[in-house]
Amino acid sequence: MVKVTIDPWGSFLVKDYEKLIGNYGLEAFTDSLIKKLPNPNKLMRRKIIFAHTDLIKVVNAIKNKKDFYALTGIMPSLEQIHLGTKLVIENIKYFQNQGAKTYVLVADLEAAATRGLSLEEGRKRALSFHIPAYIALGLNPKKTSFYFQSTNENVKNLGYIFSKKITLNEFRAIYGTTEPGRIMSSLLQAGDILFPQLEKRMPGVIPVGPDQSPHILLSRDIVNRTRSSFNFVLPSGLYNKYTPSLDGGLKMSKSKPESCITIPEDIEKACKKIRRGFSGGRNTLEEHKRLGGMPEKDMAFELLKQHFIEDDKKLQKIHNEYKAGKLMSGDIKDIACKELTKFMKDFNKKLEKAKNIVPSLKFI
Amino acid sequence: MVKVTIDPWGSFLVKDYEKLIGNYGLEAFTDSLIKKLPNPNKLMRRKIIFAHTDLIKVVNAIKNKKDFYALTGIMPSLEQIHLGTKLVIENIKYFQNQGAKTYVLVADLEAAATRGLSLEEGRKRALSFHIPAYIALGLNPKKTSFYFQSTNENVKNLGYIFSKKITLNEFRAIYGTTEPGRIMSSLLQAGDILFPQLEKRMPGVIPVGPDQSPHILLSRDIVNRTRSSFNFVLPSGLYNKYTPSLDGGLKMSKSKPESCITIPEDIEKACKKIRRGFSGGRNTLEEHKRLGGMPEKDMAFELLKQHFIEDDKKLQKIHNEYKAGKLMSGDIKDIACKELTKFMKDFNKKLEKAKNIVPSLKFI
Structure with a gap:
């Protein structure tokens, strides 16, 4: 890898x-x-x-x-x-x-x-x-x-x-x-x-x-x-x-299920995977506050960036606060989990609605 | 070849x-x-x-x-x-x-x-x-x-x-x-x-x-x-x-048009090709009468056998008379030409008739 x-x-x-x-x-x-x-x-x-x-x-x-x-x-x-x-x-x-x-x-x-x-x-x-x-x-x-x-x-x-x-x-x-x-x-x-x-x-x-x-x-x-x-x-x-693997690998893949989130997926399981994922936090609280987090190495942050936060300003704010050591890696994971939950619930609702549309689709 | x-x-x-x-x-x-x-x-x-x-x-x-x-x-x-x-x-x-x-x-x-x-x-x-x-x-x-x-x-x-x-x-x-x-x-x-x-x-x-x-x-x-x-x-x-090439080669092929007869083809041209084809006749008349023809090497005979004579007895008779030296290679070519003419005319007639059937064919 x-x-x-x-x-x-x-x-x-x-x-x-x-x-x-x-x-x-x-x-x-x-x-x-x-x-x-x-x-x-x-x-x-x-x-x-x-x-x-x-x-x-x-x-x-x-x-x-x-x-x-x-x-x-x-x-x-x-x-x-x-x-x-x-x-x-x-x-x-x-x-x-x-x-x-x-x-x-x-x-x-x-x-x-x-x-x-x-x-x-x-x-x-x-x-x-x-x-x-x-x-x-x-x-x-x-x-x-x-x-x-x-x-x-x-x-x-x-x-x-x-x-x-x-x-x-x-x-x-x-x-x-x-x-x-x-x-x-x-x-x-x-x-x-x-x-x-x-x-x-x-x-x-x-x-x-x-x-x-x-x-x-x-x-x-x-x-x-x-x-x-x-x-x-x-x-x-x-x-x-x-989308990188949650363990930091180049590519998320079903061959490593513990590092892969699919759509749909049980929200609790997905959040557990995120929490176990590779983070950009420092080794100690003191170090983190002093040096700041590393969003560029943080898989939860990457999920937010690629998938779950649409608003650039909102993402930038999280990025800056993480880098400044104000947000901890656990905070980033919490946010990722919250946003994923929102996304999955929304997806499931839309999926059920879309299923009703299928019979009326035109196929070529 | x-x-x-x-x-x-x-x-x-x-x-x-x-x-x-x-x-x-x-x-x-x-x-x-x-x-x-x-x-x-x-x-x-x-x-x-x-x-x-x-x-x-x-x-x-x-x-x-x-x-x-x-x-x-x-x-x-x-x-x-x-x-x-x-x-x-x-x-x-x-x-x-x-x-x-x-x-x-x-x-x-x-x-x-x-x-x-x-x-x-x-x-x-x-x-x-x-x-x-x-x-x-x-x-x-x-x-x-x-x-x-x-x-x-x-x-x-x-x-x-x-x-x-x-x-x-x-x-x-x-x-x-x-x-x-x-x-x-x-x-x-x-x-x-x-x-x-x-x-x-x-x-x-x-x-x-x-x-x-x-x-x-x-x-x-x-x-x-x-x-x-x-x-x-x-x-x-x-x-x-x-079907062998008229020059005796293994396979008749359009790459050697002079040794190849196609369906349909101008009858006169086809007969000309047959007459120029490889025969099973001997070098001299005397030799042919003495040793007999070689139907197994004769391309005109091969055409009769593969394509133009349906009746086994009729073919056997030609074969035997050729082999006995009673028929000359020119005779075999004449018969082949005559039978080819019959076939081509019959084919052309049937082809025209069949063209009328095409619109009513069922395609799957």
């Missing part, structure tokens, strides 16, 4: 993210770009978004009121959502508010191929949990086109057609692996990323976590190689940092 | 076909198996079919009047049919007559992926030429389910799902290549081969030329690896020899 120092307000990038930018040809998410985005969301303002690819295309579409799209997916495996997914949905919601045609795909076919989940079961889970959860997290269901990979002719066709456009060695260079299952699911994702353009060529933004960046790269390669037949516009990527 | 001696009536196999049987684990097409097939067609009787995989499953289904299926495909590239395809259709027709549920797929998605043919163009060509041609060659349109790969949800889904069931190394062992385009189109073909069983698990026979045998092998491997999720019946393969 790579250890990463989290810097809550600074604009420099931690080493791992810098490496990612270098390896995948991403562009840094700069202040000047943020200024071009109308009403940037908290992830943008706080540089939880650390990089992008070609986002200027989407920025210009927003500015000139031209068509563009935003797309993300649902992996209907467990009836849980990862906090990283919450970040992606927040970004999708942002672009939806800016006028993006919004697509949310259910990766039922990938779930079947890679996890042996039957299409029926994937469909059932998506309808009963994931789609309502995405709505509960803020997507406007009336402005979102949902679809299932398994019933989207165009996506599947594109996946097969794209297969001829990439060699095994190129695939290896992008993904580091060449197993057929991996190849096919990646080509299917390229199909997802580009199919909205079949109707109309337009810019599109795919907000993802760092581990999904190869898909953006592959899609862009494919666009370049299918110029003569498709002439797609190169899709743009937007990359958020991981 | 591997040179192959064609043996018209003998039951032994030429070296290349023997090798194929060894490499792909095929079973020889034996007299005892032929006896189990009701009213074997001329390809079976004449051992133009040289091997099979597990055909006993289908033999038993015929015998016990159980459900089984036969499947073949159309590659809608040129508006021409290969003589090798004619052999496959003859076998499909045989099994259709024995009660097989019959499926003919249009490989429009493969054509798009591997040859850059748009789905629209592939569809158009299949409807205007290939499907009517298959009907003209004897398929009963009322008993045949046609479909397009690009619109068959199940086939495409199976292709993606199967991708997880095979490693790159296994793919290399079967196909000798590992390019993503090849992987995807082969998995799609496995989807084609197995999808009829989604409705009902049953034996099925896929008549193919030797170069298609890897697809049968892959499908059977996949059946073994998806026992727990699908429990398909292992599909059977039936393998016909190639």
